[in-house]
Amino acid sequence: MDLLERLTQTSAVAGREHRLRQLILQETKGLFDETRVDNMGSLICVRKARPGKRPARSKKQDKPLRVMLAAHMDQIGFLVRHIDDSGFLRVQNVGGFDCRNLFARLVTVCTEKADLPGVMNPAGKPVHIASEEDKKRVPEIADLSIDLGLPPKEVQKRVKIGDMVTIKAPFTRVGDTVVAQAMDNRVACWVAIRAIQKLAAKKNGTHNCEIYCVFTVQEEVGCRGAGTASFGVEPDVAISLDTTLCVDTPGVPDDMRVTKQAQGAGLMVMDSSMISDVGLLEEFERLAKKHRIKHQRSVLGRGGNDGSTMQRAADGRKTFALVCPTRYIHTVTEMVHLDDLHACRDLLAVYLGQAG
Numbered sequence: 001m002d003l004l005e006r007l008t009q010t011s012a013v014a015g016r017e018h019r020l021r022q023l024i025l026q027e028t029k030g031l032f033d034e035t036r037v038d039n040m041g042s043l044i045c046v047r048k049a050r051p052g053k054r055p056a057r058s059k060k061q062d063k064p065l066r067v068m069l070a071a072h073m074d075q076i077g078f079l080v081r082h083i084d085d086s087g088f089l090r091v092q093n094v095g096g097f098d099c100r101n102l103f104a105r106l107v108t109v110c111t112e113k114a115d116l117p118g119v120m121n122p123a124g125k126p127v128h129i130a131s132e133e134d135k136k137r138v139p140e141i142a143d144l145s146i147d148l149g150l151p152p153k154e155v156q157k158r159v160k161i162g163d164m165v166t167i168k169a170p171f172t173r174v175g176d177t178v179v180a181q182a183m184d185n186r187v188a189c190w191v192a193i194r195a196i197q198k199l200a201a202k203k204n205g206t207h208n209c210e211i212y213c214v215f216t217v218q219e220e221v222g223c224r225g226a227g228t229a230s231f232g233v234e235p236d237v238a239i240s241l242d243t244t245l246c247v248d249t250p251g252v253p254d255d256m257r258v259t260k261q262a263q264g265a266g267l268m269v270m271d272s273s274m275i276s277d278v279g280l281l282e283e284f285e286r287l288a289k290k291h292r293i294k295h296q297r298s299v300l301g302r303g304g305n306d307g308s309t310m311q312r313a314a315d316g317r318k319t320f321a322l323v324c325p326t327r328y329i330h331t332v333t334e335m336v337h338l339d340d341l342h343a344c345r346d347l348l349a350v351y352l353g354q355a356g
């Protein structure tokens with residue numbers, strides 16, 4: 001779990017993914033044959049086919065099946081929008097936060113030279129002197145301000161418009177789960193790395209497909225990096241790796257739970273941005289059954305993932321989304337069950353081991 005901790009504790013708001021890209025490059029040394037960064041900042045890591053005795057598709061069709069994995073690196077967060085005369089910062093959200101979860105937060109303002117701790121609060125009066133009306137109101141992002149505890153001149157010198165801001169939240173083991181912010185989508189970065197490591201560590205280490213493991217940018221603002229990356233990669237098959245809702249929690253009707261915790265890897269049938277290729281859906285399901293890996297089909301009524309732009313790149317791609325059930329998604333206490341995490345890793349490793 002150390003890797004997942006490092007991944008979740010590295011700030012990478014959409015459009016500011018450079019720190020995570022560096023970390024992933026360090027963590028995957030030796031795993032890939034080639035790495036490159038495309039113009040938008042997505043990290044494209046290639047592991048070439050390593051065919052074994054079984055005749056590879058490469059022999060028959062002169063080039064191996066090209067499988068693109070997409071795991072988005074970015075997280076929801078903020079960019080500094082304004083610095084006022086008293087030294088308070090105002091922020092622009094990047095991606096969809098639930099404002100009901102944004103009271104009294106410690107934050108990190110990532111400036112060019114150093115990371116500054118700060119406190120983020122909605123504008124207005126403390127509870128002692130607030131009116132009944134005030135108390136009921138849920139603040140909007142525009143109401144939030146960040147106090148860095150520094151003189152205004154110092155703030156103006158050190159902070160720039162556009163600097164990234166993230167909430168400070170610990171990585172914690174809670175029962176049989178792990179809880180942190182940005183599980184969406186560091187979970188998928190972890191799943192991709194661990195699945196390919198698992199594949200590489202197999203006795204003969206062979207696989208017939210060519211793996212393009214792409215750590216994409218700007219998913220949270222409309223799956224922007226995955227689309228452009230897939231024009232560059234030109235995959236035969238595209239697999240989006242992401243988290244999905246797991247609302248098997250109080251206050252939500254059972255038919256709206258999307259997935260159930262500890263029931264295994266989510267095989268996404270559809271969300272509002274894409275419909276998975278039915279052949280791939282059935283192939284993943286068959287493999288999960290064969291290898292006794294816990295799995296569940298899921299349908300998400302509203303929400304998107306990188307598969308949406310990969311599927312529609314160029315003349316279209318066969319696309320599927322493998323998703324990890326996550327409770328309290330888009331808060332800083334995103335919770336993932338270890339069984340689900342491991343099921344996603346195992347299923348992806350099995351798929352890659354036999355594709356092509």
Ligand SMILES: [Zn+2]
Binds near residue numbers: 072184185242243
């Ligand atoms: Zn996501």
